[in-house]
Amino acid sequence: xxxxINFILVLVVILMGIQEISYSQSVWSTRxxxxxxxxxLRRVQFVNSLTGYSGGGNGIFVKTTDGGDTWNTINIGASxxxxxxxxxxxxxxxxxxTAFNIKKTTDGGNSWTTQPIAATNxxxxxxxxxxxxxxxxxxxxxxxxxxxxGTNWVNIAPTSIAWGEVQFLxxxxxxxxxxxxxxxxxxxxLNWTSILHNSASQLGYFQDYCFVDQxxxxxxxxxxxxxxxxxxxxxSFKTIPISTPMAIKFLNNNVGWCVGYSGSNAIITATAxxGTNWVxxxxxxxxxxxxxxxxxxxxxxxxxxxxISFTGNGGLVSVSTVSTNVPVAYSLQQxxxxxxxxxxxxxxxxxxxTFASLKVYDMTGKEVxxxxxxxxxAGSYEISFNASEFNSGVYFYTLKTNDFTxxxxxxxxx
Numbered sequence: 001x002x003x004x005i006n007f008i009l010v011l012v013v014i015l016m017g018i019q020e021i022s023y024s025q026s027v028w029s030t031r032x033x034x035x036x037x038x039x040x041l042r043r044v045q046f047v048n049s050l051t052g053y054s055g056g057g058n059g060i061f062v063k064t065t066d067g068g069d070t071w072n073t074i075n076i077g078a079s080x081x082x083x084x085x086x087x088x089x090x091x092x093x094x095x096x097x098t099a100f101n102i103k104k105t106t107d108g109g110n111s112w113t114t115q116p117i118a119a120t121n122x123x124x125x126x127x128x129x130x131x132x133x134x135x136x137x138x139x140x141x142x143x144x145x146x147x148x149x150g151t152n153w154v155n156i157a158p159t160s161i162a163w164g165e166v167q168f169l170x171x172x173x174x175x176x177x178x179x180x181x182x183x184x185x186x187x188x189x190l191n192w193t194s195i196l197h198n199s200a201s202q203l204g205y206f207q208d209y210c211f212v213d214q215x216x217x218x219x220x221x222x223x224x225x226x227x228x229x230x231x232x233x234x235x236s237f238k239t240i241p242i243s244t245p246m247a248i249k250f251l252n253n254n255v256g257w258c259v260g261y262s263g264s265n266a267i268i269t270a271t272a273x274x275g276t277n278w279v280x281x282x283x284x285x286x287x288x289x290x291x292x293x294x295x296x297x298x299x300x301x302x303x304x305x306x307x308i309s310f311t312g313n314g315g316l317v318s319v320s321t322v323s324t325n326v327p328v329a330y331s332l333q334q335x336x337x338x339x340x341x342x343x344x345x346x347x348x349x350x351x352x353x354t355f356a357s358l359k360v361y362d363m364t365g366k367e368v369x370x371x372x373x374x375x376x377x378a379g380s381y382e383i384s385f386n387a388s389e390f391n392s393g394v395y396f397y398t399l400k401t402n403d404f405t406x407x408x409x410x411x412x413x414x
Contacts, residue, residue, distance in 0.1 A: 033308060038306055041307075042055065042081070053085055068301055081098045083122050084097075086126035095126075100117075102117050120142065125166045156190060179206060182195055219235075227275050242261065288305055327349035332346075359400075361395065
């Protein structure tokens with residue numbers, strides 16, 4: 001069974017003084033993958049709602065055919081760190097590793113062949129436009145291209161730059177990321193031009209990016225994102241509730257997710273308005289999220305240290321007008337029902353925009369759950385807390401802002 005790690009959040013915020021936005025956040029569930037020996041899962045990709053693949057440390061590679069409820073280890077014939085995964089469909093896929101080679105399967109991972117590639121360092125990323133044409137970004141400063149399904153790989157851009165993520169919209173237009181630059185090509189990778197430069201690390205190192213079309217794209221920076229709506233000619237910057245974002249995914253111009261970590265906690269955050277506002281959907285204590293995969297606006301998976309988290313509703317609903325009332329004071333309400341089993345609702349009011357945390361503690365004072373830990377606008381909030389992972393007993397929940405702190409008691413009876 002998956003372990004529930006999140007809540008339902010109804011958020012009321014004032015928009016332009018007359019409207020408010022309602023977000024209904026998803027329940028993310030986490031499965032601890034016990035058969036990978038504590039290794040972290042650096043990559044994840046789902047090709048449909050049932051079939052997905054993930055890989056990471058020491059050659060660990062796992063597959064699910066039931067949407068992530070169960071995962072089976074697959075031997076791909078490599079003990080090196082798996083650094084990239086790309087499946088064209090549920091049968092044909094490619095895996096890159098620190099062994100400086102690429103593995104290919106045409107039967108869903110049952111058997112693998114090693115493809116020849118003259119890499120001088122590990123394959124940082126893979127991207128295929130179709131079953132024949134694909135690209136491989138080498139951390140040794142190389143970009144390889146194949147037009148025959150990987151039978152031959154040609155180095156089309158030898159440089160001294162350590163390349164990272166690669167993405168193509170079609171055979172001509174694509175992007176590739178390094179620590180310090182985002183490059184664009186319009187001729188299939190023969191020539192590349194920098195469209196975002198990180199001068200003197202002023203933006204921090206780039207980790208990931210995502211383009212939804214030729215004009216709109218996003219790049220992760222420490223505690224934020226850079227966004228363009230004109231193909232990279234200019235960029236705007238937004239903060240997000242993650243200090244170290246590791247992966248970003250947008251399905252359209254509005255809906256997207258970003259995963260990473262802040263301090264020692266893994267975080268999933270989402271936006272419904274193109275990155276203007278972000279809301280924390282999940283927090284996993286003492287972990288890191290490295291990658292995320294969505295097949296539609298509902299079904300998504302995120303990977304971390306021995307964990308794979310899943311959501312079945314994406315966590316975002318349409319923007320709607322719900323109220324124009326602003327709370328006159330901070331308040332924390334008694335949970336209802338109380339006692340409860342296993343879910344209960346917690347309501348609170350925020351008078352002014354502020355950083356707020358809502359945390360759950362056990363009888364010993366140990367923090368057991370983070371429900372809210374971010375900057376939020378003035379408004380009224382309601383959270384459904386799922387305690388199915390906890391034992392019966394008395395628990396405390398504390399709302400804390402810059403100007404307000406209150407604690408209440410609740411009882412879980414199973």
